[in-house]
Amino acid sequence: MDQHIFPIMSEEFLGPLLEELLENPLMGVNITDGQGRVLFLNRTHKHITGHSPELYLGRTMEELAKDGLVSESATSLVLKTKQAVSINQVTSHRDHFYQVHAVPLKDQEGGIQYVINYLVNISDIVKLKNKIMAMNSWNKVPANHSDLIQMNLNRTGELIYQSKVMQDVVEAAAKVAEYEVSVLLTGPSGVGKEMIANLIHSHSSRSGAPFVKINCAAIPDHLLESELFGYEPGAFTGGNPRGKKGLIERSNTGTLLLDEIGDLPLGLQSKLLRVLQTHSLRHIGGHKDIQVNFRLISSTNANLRQMIQDKTFREDLYYRINVIEIAIPCLEERRDDIPLLANHFLKQANLKYGTEKSFDPDALHFLSACRYPGNVRELQNVIERAMIMSSGRVIAPEDMQKAFGIPQEETAPRSAYIVPELEEGLSLKELMGRYEKQLLLAYQEKYKSGVKMAEALQTDQSTISRKLSRYHIRSD
Numbered sequence: 423m424d425q426h427i428f429p430i431m432s433e434e435f436l437g438p439l440l441e442e443l444l445e446n447p448l449m450g451v452n453i454t455d456g457q458g459r460v461l462f463l464n465r466t467h468k469h470i471t472g473h474s475p476e477l478y479l480g481r482t483m484e485e486l487a488k489d490g491l492v493s494e495s496a497t498s499l500v501l502k503t504k505q506a507v508s509i510n511q512v513t514s515h516r517d518h519f520y521q522v523h524a525v526p527l528k529d530q531e532g533g534i535q536y537v538i539n540y541l542v543n544i545s546d547i548v549k550l551k552n553k554i555m556a557m558n559s560w561n562k563v564p565a566n567h568s569d570l571i572q573m574n575l576n577r578t579g580e581l582i583y584q585s586k587v588m589q590d591v592v593e594a595a596a597k598v599a600e601y602e603v604s605v606l607l608t609g610p611s612g613v614g615k616e617m618i619a620n621l622i623h624s625h626s627s628r629s630g631a632p633f634v635k636i637n638c639a640a641i642p643d644h645l646l647e648s649e650l651f652g653y654e655p656g657a658f659t660g661g662n663p664r665g666k667k668g669l670i671e672r673s674n675t676g677t678l679l680l681d682e683i684g685d686l687p688l689g690l691q692s693k694l695l696r697v698l699q700t701h702s703l704r705h706i707g708g709h710k711d712i713q714v715n716f717r718l719i720s721s722t723n724a725n726l727r728q729m730i731q732d733k734t735f736r737e738d739l740y741y742r743i744n745v746i747e748i749a750i751p752c753l754e755e756r757r758d759d760i761p762l763l764a765n766h767f768l769k770q771a772n773l774k775y776g777t778e779k780s781f782d783p784d785a786l787h788f789l790s791a792c793r794y795p796g797n798v799r800e801l802q803n804v805i806e807r808a809m810i811m812s813s814g815r816v817i818a819p820e821d822m823q824k825a826f827g828i829p830q831e832e833t834a835p836r837s838a839y840i841v842p843e844l845e846e847g848l849s850l851k852e853l854m855g856r857y858e859k860q861l862l863l864a865y866q867e868k869y870k871s872g873v874k875m876a877e878a879l880q881t882d883q884s885t886i887s888r889k890l891s892r893y894h895i896r897s898d
Contacts, residue, residue, distance in 0.1 A: 450541030496524035585756040599625035607721040609750030612799030631676030639682040657707030684724030
């Protein structure tokens with residue numbers, strides 16, 4: 423460089439030239455010191471990463487990588503290898519992709535004084551590549567369940583579904599994420615409300631800021647207030663002598679998830695309402711208002727409207743937290759997703775325990791017919807239990823029955839779970855008619871008398887209903 427333009431350029435123009443180079447509108451620039459601490463970011467850096475400069479300045483790139491703001495630190499690699507490196511990066515926004523070329527600036531002794539990172543936006547290229555891959559994948563039949571699972575992953579890689587009802591939920595969550603409104607997630611325990619909350623946060627403009635979660639039902643009432651609002655030094659015996667920030671304050675600029683908000687005591691409901699109205703809070707024992715700016719997501723498996731009638735939940739708070747309500751369906755309303763989820767959970771269990779087990783197709787048929795009061799969480803536990811307890815590499819229907827706690831002597835034979843007529847394209851009504859006719863002919867052959875046959879049918883119908891109940895299978 424010093425053999426070319428700098429020696430012949432006057433000091434008057436050297437400064438503007440450097441400034442123009444650093445503020446390149448097509449390239450992000452990130453300059454750190456020899457310890458990887460960020461000293462300078464140009465304006466283009468924010469457009470490429472989606473992150474405000476305040477999240478970077480004064481912090482080391484290693485810290486930022488640990489916090490998940492970036493997938494990997496090129497600066498850290500330069501400091502380790504003492505050489506220039508080029509890597510592809512993705513930020514916590516998940517859809518911001520860029521290429522980084524990091525160059526060390528060394529002193530006369532060879533020590534690194536600064537690292538300059540040049541960022542080039544490649545988001546459009548990556549999205550185009552993914553779109554082409556998705557088009558190609560939909561033009562061919564998935565080779566196995568894992569391929570099908572990957573095709574149905576949402577953008578954050580956490581939700582697995584193929585049912586229309588869950589597709590509607592995911593689309594609604596992604597739409598709501600774009601707007602700064604309070605969201606109430608409702609549904610039975612274990613349906614994945616936290617997963618939907620993760621999706622909303624990751625698709626929102628606050629995705630690079632903290633996402634703080636608290637389960638209102640898991641913390642005793644006398645501790646919940648200090649956890650939420652924090653306290654001043656000496657506010658009460660046994661507390662941190664330096665005081666403590668509350669979770670609401672920690673979620674500032676980000677998102678706060680209040681899980682099981684129906685368990686929030688009435689007194690704290692009033693304090694939360696004030697925070698939502700004034701955007702400020704006070705520590706326990708404090709006298710100063712602290713301004714907070716967060717997005718609230720609440721979730722519950724309780725009927726809040728009934729709780730309002732019972733005077734156990736404030737109506738004014740209900741309307742504050744429920745600008746948009748998204749109802750998450752129970753697993754029985756999305757049975758099409760059960761095989762996908764089952765294979766996903768089995769893959770997780772295989773990785774966890776170092777096994778290579780798979781499902782017998784009839785075991786998946788059995789799983790799809792069962793009831794799940796605990797929803798997705800129960801299904802996951804059942805799969806892990808069956809994987810551990812099964813003796814072979816293939817998990818059979820009998821293994822699933824054991825996992826559900828069904829006595830083996832009362833289970834139907836293996837053929838009961840196989841319905842070959844389904845492949846013939848017959849409707850449910852046609853199948854039921856066929857089997858009903860076969861059963862009536864068998865009873866007529868066995869009992870001869872119409873009265874005895876009717877008595878036997880009535881007795882057997884009661885027995886069948888009882889057994890189906892024990893199998894967690896609905897008889898209706």
